[in-house]
Amino acid sequence: MSSPVKRRLTGQHHGDLRNALLRAALDLVAEHGPHGFTLAGASRRAGVSVAAPYKHFADRETLLAELATTGYREQRKRFAAAVATGGEPAEQLASFASAYVRFAAEEPALFDITFHAGLDKSRFADLAAAGDEVAGLLLPIARELTADADDAYDLLLRIAGAAHGLAEFFRQGLFGAGSETLTETEEKAARTARAITRPK
Incomplete structure (x- = not known):
């Protein structure tokens, strides 16, 4: 699956400097982790001057925040498709858990930026x-299974936490390894979600 960040055209001239830098940063994160790149490194990878990023990004965190925003939007797209398959709320949340694992497997750099870059969301409204x-997509589903809003949040947090842990285990x-292992991990996440929503 192609990354939500547009792939840069080859050549030295960039008609879209912002996207070229985002793509370069994403590639560097894939290689070295969310703390393993600098704006200068992204500039070199994109084939532009080290001053070029400052035309679009105030600092390294601003660039990462844009990628993390892309990560959340891609998650919402995937999760919306997963829960739209229908069924009762417990099954919708199981589908969400499975989609969470697949996102981590298919978009590891976006996953790492979104969850491991240590960004302060209060700095970045988007x-x-x-x-x-x-x-906002998932809480209403959890709310159908609980007595109040606080319980719904706790339920969703437990399911997401379990899916996150399984995703991390898979990536480690x-x-x-292999596609069969990914499918099995997705199934583990779905089973865990069902166990959380339907305790014996």
């Missing part, structure tokens, strides 16, 4: 809003 949109190779 990033905070994108995160809220994900919660604890379950093996």
